[in-house]
Amino acid sequence: MMSKTALLVIDAQVGLLEGPSIGPVYEKDKVLEVMQTVIRNARELDIPVIYFQDLDVGEDNLKEQEIHPMLAPLATDLLFKKKATNAFYMTNLQEALTELGIAHLVVIGCKTEYCVDTTSRSATVLGYDVTLVADGHSTTDNKVLSAEQIIAHHNCNLHGLDNVSNFILVRNSNENIFEHKHLEYKS
Template identity: 70%
Template sequence: MGKTALLVIDAQVGIIEGPSIGPIYEKKQTLRVIKEVIHHARHLSVPIIYIQDLDVGSDNEEEFKIHPSIAPSMNDWVITKKATNAFHLTDLHETLQNQYIEHLVVTGMKTEYCVDTTSRGATVLGYDVTLVSDGHSTTDNKELTAEQIIAHHNAHLHGLDNVNHFILIRSSNENIFDHKHLEYK
């Protein structure tokens, strides 16, 4: 049976704190949840992969860094990307395949861009996805508040499937590292 990995997508200072992009909605709460999820993953020896967007803070080294409160350890992977989908033009898929990963727990920024696109892309590539409902965030846009965007994605992505693989939305207080998808197959 395949294993589970944690993806921490674009949890970079420039998105979380700003000034050019952030601060994200519910910054302290979201960081607390992601920190707890990372701690739990380490306790369970779940591989952790950080995705870092090359466009964030491209002219500001501090904004480009992964947020210090949830920074990777020496055992974690860090994969850089240019596209919204963390699989596009990166070695993420190969890295996951080499580790026999079949289930991804996803946290990070921004909900409607990289979190959404990577989660959808993962199902097409053969991964089941658990999106942590309180472990992703974004900023307001011209049409919707960040709170509305997050609520919409939590409702809209739950159950989204691509033939054999699908997305479940689960709260961080659930057993998110349990590959619950197998109960439905």
């Protein structure tokens, strides 16, 4: 069974990745390199790349609001501006995915416990299988947990999370992340 995949690049913005007001995220250089590779691989496979820009990031600094220059979208990529942690909320994402015939989403971006988590969980109840790239998302420390702990916690808890018939797999970027591996479990 063949299905169509899209890559979601969530809030890969200068203010989150570099700071200074919110970032830099944990292992910034490593996550930037992984995200850049994932985006390049998606384009080589003709997989749609869909970007999100959180309007709360850098609202007082337009430079921080920009998508990081190492990850900049092409004119052919979709770009959605959003105000909520859920990339589906008050955007046309659902319509765009339906029009493209997408069944599987690969997710990278920032911040792990907010927009990456919320969008991944929401996608499953909307009928999408999700591959969260374990080394392709990041965050910052909070008052209770280090960024490293937050990332590890989400990679552990989201792996296998299912809603009705769709679920999340957490896979490393060195795996074939664009393969809709979920189908092996549904046969």
